[in-house]
Amino acid sequence: MRLIRSALAVLVLASAACSPAGEDAPKPVRSTGKAAVGGPFRLVDQTGAVRDESLLKGRWTAMFFGFTYCPDVCPTTLQTLAEVKEQLGPQGKDLQIVLVSVDPERDTPEALKAYLANDAFPDGVVGLTGAPAQVAQALKAYRVYAKKTGEGPDYLVDHSTAIYLIDPKGEFDRPIISTRAPEEIAADIRKAMRDA
Numbered sequence: 069m070r071l072i073r074s075a076l077a078v079l080v081l082a083s084a085a086c087s088p089a090g091e092d093a094p095k096p097v098r099s100t101g102k103a104a105v106g107g108p109f110r111l112v113d114q115t116g117a118v119r120d121e122s123l124l125k126g127r128w129t130a131m132f133f134g135f136t137y138c139p140d141v142c143p144t145t146l147q148t149l150a151e152v153k154e155q156l157g158p159q160g161k162d163l164q165i166v167l168v169s170v171d172p173e174r175d176t177p178e179a180l181k182a183y184l185a186n187d188a189f190p191d192g193v194v195g196l197t198g199a200p201a202q203v204a205q206a207l208k209a210y211r212v213y214a215k216k217t218g219e220g221p222d223y224l225v226d227h228s229t230a231i232y233l234i235d236p237k238g239e240f241d242r243p244i245i246s247t248r249a250p251e252e253i254a255a256d257i258r259k260a261m262r263d264a
């Protein structure tokens with residue numbers, strides 16, 4: 069069991085991308101179970117409303133971490149999740165999608181709002197950002213790796229790419245590899261919902 073849990077933690081932590089420079093994966097952190105991922109946060113959504121961890125209660129949530137300037141992984145993940153929602157049918161309508169910014173400097177609520185309006189992305193995505201310290205606290209709670217790379221206004225942020233599946237109690241259920249096919253991700257989520 070301990071091995072499985074450690075493997076889970078490594079999976080969550082090791083998938084970093086979104087920067088051509090590519091940073092080394094962070095050191096694996098020994099996890100003591102599901103409770104080790106997640107925790108309180110206080111951020112603002114794309115309308116400027118304050119949101120905390122209660123956002124994650126009452127329905128299944130696919131949460132991931134990224135930024136609006138991300139050239140590849142984040143927009144692809146959002147398009148994938150749009151397909152996943154369709155594949156899930158009625159269960160998909162209930163699946164909440166949350167994008168937490170790893171780039172609070174540029175990702176203002178307004179920037180998130182404009183970004184998430186893209187027709188290729190799912191409807192109703194909740195974009196979260198906030199003061200850098202608040203964002204850093206949320207990233208730490210979810211053991212997310214994020215590191216600025218490059219100089220000047222066109223910097224990138226190397227970041228974890230896993231999708232975190234959160235159960236209706238607001239607790240971390242399992243990580244999902246964001247680059248898998250939508251039908252595989254939908255199958256994973258269906259299984260999680262069935263097993264819960």
Ligand code: NI
Pocket residue numbers: 085086133134135138139140141142143227
């Ligand atoms: Ni990204």
